Amino acid sequence: MSGMDIDKKLAVRTEGLTKQFGKNRLAVDNLDLDIKKGEIFSLLGPNGAGKTTTIKMLCCLLKPTGGTARIMGLDILKNPAKIKQIINVSPQETAVAPHLSVLENLVLVGQIYGLSGREAKRRAYRLIELMSLNERLRDPANKLSGGLLRRLSIAMALISDPKVLFLDEPTLGLDPKSRKTLWSLIRYLRGKKTVLLTTHYLEEADALADRIAIIDQGRLVALGTSEELKRQLGGMQVMTVKADSLSPAAMKNLKKIYPQTAIADSHLIIKAEKLDFNKVVDLLRGEGVKINWLSMKEPTLDEIYLKITGRSRDNEII
Amino acid sequence: MRLFSLAGRNMKEIYRDPISLILGIGMPVLLILLFTSIGKGAPVDIFMVDMLVPAVAIFSFGFLIMFSATLLVKDRQSAFLTRLLAAPLTSSDFILAYILPFIPFALLQIAASMVAGVALGMSFTSGTFYSLAILIPVAVICIGIGMVLGSLFTENQVAAAGSIIIVVISLFSGAWMDLEMVGGIFEKIGYILPFAHAVDASRAVINGAQLSAVSDKLYWIVSYLVVFICAGILSFWWKTKR
Numbered sequence A: 001m002s003g004m005d006i007d008k009k010l011a012v013r014t015e016g017l018t019k020q021f022g023k024n025r026l027a028v029d030n031l032d033l034d035i036k037k038g039e040i041f042s043l044l045g046p047n048g049a050g051k052t053t054t055i056k057m058l059c060c061l062l063k064p065t066g067g068t069a070r071i072m073g074l075d076i077l078k079n080p081a082k083i084k085q086i087i088n089v090s091p092q093e094t095a096v097a098p099h100l101s102v103l104e105n106l107v108l109v110g111q112i113y114g115l116s117g118r119e120a121k122r123r124a125y126r127l128i129e130l131m132s133l134n135e136r137l138r139d140p141a142n143k144l145s146g147g148l149l150r151r152l153s154i155a156m157a158l159i160s161d162p163k164v165l166f167l168d169e170p171t172l173g174l175d176p177k178s179r180k181t182l183w184s185l186i187r188y189l190r191g192k193k194t195v196l197l198t199t200h201y202l203e204e205a206d207a208l209a210d211r212i213a214i215i216d217q218g219r220l221v222a223l224g225t226s227e228e229l230k231r232q233l234g235g236m237q238v239m240t241v242k243a244d245s246l247s248p249a250a251m252k253n254l255k256k257i258y259p260q261t262a263i264a265d266s267h268l269i270i271k272a273e274k275l276d277f278n279k280v281v282d283l284l285r286g287e288g289v290k291i292n293w294l295s296m297k298e299p300t301l302d303e304i305y306l307k308i309t310g311r312s313r314d315n316e317i318i
Numbered sequence B: 001m002r003l004f005s006l007a008g009r010n011m012k013e014i015y016r017d018p019i020s021l022i023l024g025i026g027m028p029v030l031l032i033l034l035f036t037s038i039g040k041g042a043p044v045d046i047f048m049v050d051m052l053v054p055a056v057a058i059f060s061f062g063f064l065i066m067f068s069a070t071l072l073v074k075d076r077q078s079a080f081l082t083r084l085l086a087a088p089l090t091s092s093d094f095i096l097a098y099i100l101p102f103i104p105f106a107l108l109q110i111a112a113s114m115v116a117g118v119a120l121g122m123s124f125t126s127g128t129f130y131s132l133a134i135l136i137p138v139a140v141i142c143i144g145i146g147m148v149l150g151s152l153f154t155e156n157q158v159a160a161a162g163s164i165i166i167v168v169i170s171l172f173s174g175a176w177m178d179l180e181m182v183g184g185i186f187e188k189i190g191y192i193l194p195f196a197h198a199v200d201a202s203r204a205v206i207n208g209a210q211l212s213a214v215s216d217k218l219y220w221i222v223s224y225l226v227v228f229i230c231a232g233i234l235s236f237w238w239k240t241k242r
């Protein structure tokens, strides 16, 4: 494929994108990413990984200290004015006008992006519908709960109908219910918009993104679909079996096939990259074991994330 | 269009905050009522209503510093400004949108002081109008100071610095005491700053002097105006440049 063809398929391409603050704080380190048009792409990483800095550079708010990026074929160093017309961003902080109503906030952003008052209003009403903000339409933004504020913030980013939408930690600090609601709204955008979403919640990247880039200390450490990452990085499938009359012989035979077999809490636990369900069941039955209960768990990104970043996200201070 | 949408938003943000209405407009009226009633018991020049009105108006511009700085610093800290900076707006859109909405607010402050003054017996003459030529530039100086604070400081720092400046204005403007009578360092500093010049000049004009008679004071004020507008623009630009 020639360079031109690649550019036609890509919404964002970063080339050695780097940002250094001061003398020795490398916030983003030589980042090479390709984001396809229509894709929901997630930048996943712990706090301080460089996610916000990356978004700020792509939005032409910060100048890279090295490398560059293109948004829909436009260079962020040469064409910031043109890029600003075709992107929009929902920043990490909620970023709404506190004394304006939901409707007024939306119309304001529409007009700032050059829409007529009428068109801005038309789109505002559609987005209010989409984000289920109907009942709060005339309420001032400073009266909204965290979850509704996030929805408003995303709606404000959508009103200019951007070609590329940047969502910086869209569910940061939300309760699980609001987070699920927001997820389904973001999922609705799949295939309709190119979305770059940053998060430090693994399940969020797993649930929403077509592809995930894991970054840590400014560097890209893994890239792929959720499935690919699990496979590439050796996540384990885990089978847990509750059984009667488990003989030592059965254990021994099982261990021959799956060395990581063990008993814990009187459950039989079998781990492997690829477990064959039937093989396990046949073997156990053949040994006269009675299976009472059985569960199978796919590998999670959790283990991988932990392995890569070397720390648990639970320890993070949000 | 883009400029007016943003300026309109900033205007709503000010006028919908009850604190800004109470402090910015209610306070000068209250001060005029208070001091004229004190003046009845103790007839001092500064408590005469036509002396009081311009002084109170200028003092009330201190709140303009507070409001314009607070609007800007809150937008910075809530990242609302980030959203705006990511939008296709020009630098002049930003700067004007954060200055213009405060001018009608300053006019309201002046009007409130004057209406209270006239109600208490101030005569309404052509000099009342001419005083606008002094008062409005002082208001713009204050908006400029607000932009500097709002661009460079945090919300707490803005609150502290704003209060200090309000105290400075009341001490060094000659609004509540005759600087020439106090003399010394107060008089010196007072006449280095623009506020005492503005109080003197607007008092003179309201009491029948021509603007040309206070032209030296007007130049002093306009110089400060230029300096603080530039400082406001520069600090905003410096803080938001990429």
Ligand SMILES: Nc1ncnc2c1ncn2[C@@H]1O[C@H](COP(=O)(O)OP(=O)(O)O)[C@@H](O)[C@H]1O
Binding pocket: A021, A022, A025, A026, A027, A045, A046, A047, A048, A049, A050, A051, A052, A053, A054
């Ligand atoms: N304006 C700045 N000046 C200095 N250091 C900064 C600045 N912005 C971010 N950093 C640093 O850069 C690193 C990446 O920050 P950021 O991009 O905000 O991370 P994330 O969004 O992934 O949490 C952090 O170490 C942070 O402290």
Ligand SMILES: [Mg+2]
Binding pocket: A051, A052, A053, A092, A168, A169
């Ligand atoms: Mg961040």
